[in-house]
Amino acid sequence: MSAATPALNVAATRIGTEALGPGLRSVLWVQGCPFRCAGCMSPEWIPDRPARRAEPAALAAELLSDPQVDGLTFSGGEPMQQAAGLAEVARLARREREVSVICFTGYRLERLRSAPPSPGVPALLAAVDVLIDGRYVAALDDGRGLRGSTNQRIHHLTRRLADCGYDFARRPRTAEIAISGPEALLVGVPPSGLLAAFDSAVDSVRARTSPGRELPHER
Ligand code: SF4
Secondary structure, three states: OOOOOOOEEEEEEEEEEOOOOOOOEEEEEEOOOOOOOOOOOOHHHOOOOOOEEEOHHHHHHHHOOOOOOOEEEEEOOOHHHHHHHHHHHHHHHHHHOOOEEEEEOOOOHHHHHHOOOOOOHHHHHHHOOEEEEOOOOHHHOOOEOOOOOOOOEEEEOOOOOOOOOOOOOOOEOOEEEEEEOOEEEEEEOOOOOHHHHHHHHHHHHHHHOOOOOOOOEEO
């Protein structure tokens, strides 16, 4: 890592999921997003506030801690706001294992190339195999695919996942709910109705916990 590569501001990680791309993947969600899409499934991760600060090397080791993991997925929040750190995570991970990399972004690819919103964007784009771009538009959510709405595009920036048989645009959605202590994490692009059911369940648990003790609600 160069001395200039910043630590990442991390909203959450998930080691080993089948809900965010082909194979068994580890997911890194960053904190902070400049967009405010109506219906965003992660509103807690929009504010640009300090969350978990972590160095790329520690994150790469964490994401590979399951030896079966064969891919990384970067989401958020807005990954391109922390592109330099994520590019370094990908680089360090690939020194240990030949993982594929999927990245979500609210920016369009053309904008990322013509006017990168942060200095590390070219390096991150060079590391990404599949980029899912564009803001979420609830009215265009067709309930299918590994993207929230049909305006979002699937860019195979390399051939690594192009012929793996995974239909990024049309496949039925799956999601996982991970419980860790008092935290509930919804992993994946949720099928229709699941997000409302998840919110309702978390609210119900919150109501039963003692006043003043908050149950963190993450997605
Ligand atoms: S770009 Fe993604 S994280 Fe940001 S507000 Fe839109 S849906 Fe939420």
